[in-house]
Amino acid sequence: MTQDMAEGLAGRLRGRVVQATDADYDQVRAVWNGMIDRRPAALVRCAGTSDVIEAVRYARARGLMVAVRGGGHNVSGTAVCDDGLVVDLTPMRGVRVDPAAGTVRAAGGVTIGDLDSETQAFGLAVPMGVVTETGIAGLTLGGGLGWLRRKYGLSCDNLISADVVTADGRVVVAESDPDLLWALKGGGGNFGVVTSFEFRAYPVGPDVFFAQVIHAGTDARSVLRAYREWAAAAPDEISSFAILWHAPEDESIPAEHHGTPIVVFAAMHSGTPEEGEAALQPLRDIGTPIADLSAATSYLEAQRFFDEDYPAHVMRYYWKSRYLTGLPDDLIDVLVELNEGSPSPHSTLDVWQLGGAFARPGTRDTAFGDRSAPFMLGIESNWENPADDEACIAWARRVHTTLGPFSTGAEYLNFPGLYEDSDRTVRDTFGPNLDRLAVVKRRYDPDNVFRLTHNIRPS
Numbered sequence: 009m010t011q012d013m014a015e016g017l018a019g020r021l022r023g024r025v026v027q028a029t030d031a032d033y034d035q036v037r038a039v040w041n042g043m044i045d046r047r048p049a050a051l052v053r054c055a056g057t058s059d060v061i062e063a064v065r066y067a068r069a070r071g072l073m074v075a076v077r078g079g080g081h082n083v084s085g086t087a088v089c090d091d092g093l094v095v096d097l098t099p100m101r102g103v104r105v106d107p108a109a110g111t112v113r114a115a116g117g118v119t120i121g122d123l124d125s126e127t128q129a130f131g132l133a134v135p136m137g138v139v140t141e142t143g144i145a146g147l148t149l150g151g152g153l154g155w156l157r158r159k160y161g162l163s164c165d166n167l168i169s170a171d172v173v174t175a176d177g178r179v180v181v182a183e184s185d186p187d188l189l190w191a192l193k194g195g196g197g198n199f200g201v202v203t204s205f206e207f208r209a210y211p212v213g214p215d216v217f218f219a220q221v222i223h224a225g226t227d228a229r230s231v232l233r234a235y236r237e238w239a240a241a242a243p244d245e246i247s248s249f250a251i252l253w254h255a256p257e258d259e260s261i262p263a264e265h266h267g268t269p270i271v272v273f274a275a276m277h278s279g280t281p282e283e284g285e286a287a288l289q290p291l292r293d294i295g296t297p298i299a300d301l302s303a304a305t306s307y308l309e310a311q312r313f314f315d316e317d318y319p320a321h322v323m324r325y326y327w328k329s330r331y332l333t334g335l336p337d338d339l340i341d342v343l344v345e346l347n348e349g350s351p352s353p354h355s356t357l358d359v360w361q362l363g364g365a366f367a368r369p370g371t372r373d374t375a376f377g378d379r380s381a382p383f384m385l386g387i388e389s390n391w392e393n394p395a396d397d398e399a400c401i402a403w404a405r406r407v408h409t410t411l412g413p414f415s416t417g418a419e420y421l422n423f424p425g426l427y428e429d430s431d432r433t434v435r436d437t438f439g440p441n442l443d444r445l446a447v448v449k450r451r452y453d454p455d456n457v458f459r460l461t462h463n464i465r466p467s
């Protein structure tokens with residue numbers, strides 16, 4: 009893009025155009041994953057829906073690749089692209105809570121932290137993810153799993169409507185098209201740029217009970233078996249993880265365990281702290297923990313629990329996933345060995361407890377698809393040194409391959425690696441929903457403009 013072209017576009021915007029010649033270009037093009045270093049021709053810092061329309065029309069008229077940035081958190085870095093135009097929603101952070109209706113409107117650049125602050129001001133919460141800097145846009149369009157998943161479902165299950173700028177630069181209110189609204193519930197960023205979301209919200213907090221129990225790696229097998237039994241009978245108010253990790257040098261963990269394999273149980277109860285403490289006691293009674301940091305806390309603090317483990321820009325990340333058909337003893341053995349063999353102490357294998365409200369919608373009710381798996385495994389390779397890229401990515405891929413026989417074949421598309429083998433993943437994940445998704449895609453994006461995602465090809 010020449011300077012003249014950029015100025016022509018800027019003249020039609022309320023926001024601004026950022027190019028390589030601007031002082032803040034490197035800052036604006038940076039995304040959360042420090043491994044991603046892409047150089048767009050321009051980034052349009054959108055102030056509202058009309059800017060998004062201008063940006064999409066401009067890119068289409070000139071045949072530029074389009075990337076869409078919500079929170080910039082996707083591990084794959086598809087919020088930015090080389091040489092193309094980034095529709096950057098970062099400045100669009102408005103949230104409007106309607107306490108009487110129990111609904112919330114949030115703009116396309118809102119983060120989970122923004123949404124939590126505003127909804128908690130009214131004693132409400134929308135089910136979102138567990139790290140507050142994540143964008144609600146990418147998260148919701150791909151599903152959205154968090155501490156309320158077993159009580160109130162996925163983020164996308166609570167989506168009532170959305171304003172969508174389509175590939176031909178029109179705005180469509182998704183509520184008016186049941187097929188589009190259905191497709192946005194897990195079908196990803198394939199159908200247009202969502203500039204505003206409307207969600208259902210629920211009374212939660214201000215305080216909740218949060219369990220955090222740490223076990224030595226030597227006990228990993230026995231405590232994971234007990235966790236499996238506990239999880240099968242846990243009430244929907246509880247959403248939990250069992251995390252295989254290596255102990256950080258944290259004073260809350262006895263020094264002799266630092267750097268050694270551990271298992272962490274983390275769980276939140278969505279009721280009052282008193283109800284939560286009683287309901288979570290059986291999880292805390294498993295085995296002999298090396299630390300139990302469980303306590304009543306604010307919902308906002310519980311939402312921030314993992315934040316400091318995921319610094320932006322400085323660390324390198326490669327994440328994949330598997331839906332597990334169960335947690336049999338031989339799988340537990342495999343997980344323990346894979347964790348022990350991880351090349352980075354920052355990497356984790358996260359067993360997400362599913363079931364409850366997550367599992368209630370049928371496969372065809374939302375684009376998201378099959379929800380029968382009782383657990384999901386998040387395969388998180390996290391490391392610091394570029395020299396370790398190959399080993400850390402290879403470890404995550406090895407975990408992914410090894411777990412194939414224990415899995416449904418579908419994957420959680422918000423943990424997409426680098427979208428390698430994307431066509432197969434899309435087919436295996438959407439299953440019987442793929443044909444309907446492809447029809448919606450053809451109606452709204454027949455030229456496949458929005459393809460930097462788990463791409464659904466127009467039918």
Ligand SMILES: Cc1cc2nc3c(=O)[nH]c(=O)nc-3n(C[C@H](O)[C@H](O)[C@H](O)COP(=O)(O)OP(=O)(O)OC[C@H]3O[C@@H](n4cnc5c(N)ncnc54)[C@H](O)[C@@H]3O)c2cc1C
Pocket residue numbers: 040076077078079080081082083085086087097116117136137138139142143144145146147148149150151152153154196197198200201202203318422423460461
């Ligand atoms: C530290 C961390 C923690 C996470 N925790 C969770 C978690 O607890 N639960 C969970 O479910 N997921 C979690 N995720 C995954 C997260 O859901 C995805 O990374 C998601 O894509 C992030 O959304 P974003 O808006 O920040 O993404 P971006 O990187 O901005 O965008 C990713 C893609 O989403 C699409 N997109 C983004 N915004 C829009 C829009 N407004 N309109 C249309 N398409 C859009 C585009 O296709 C884009 O390429 C986590 C990710 C990270 C990095």
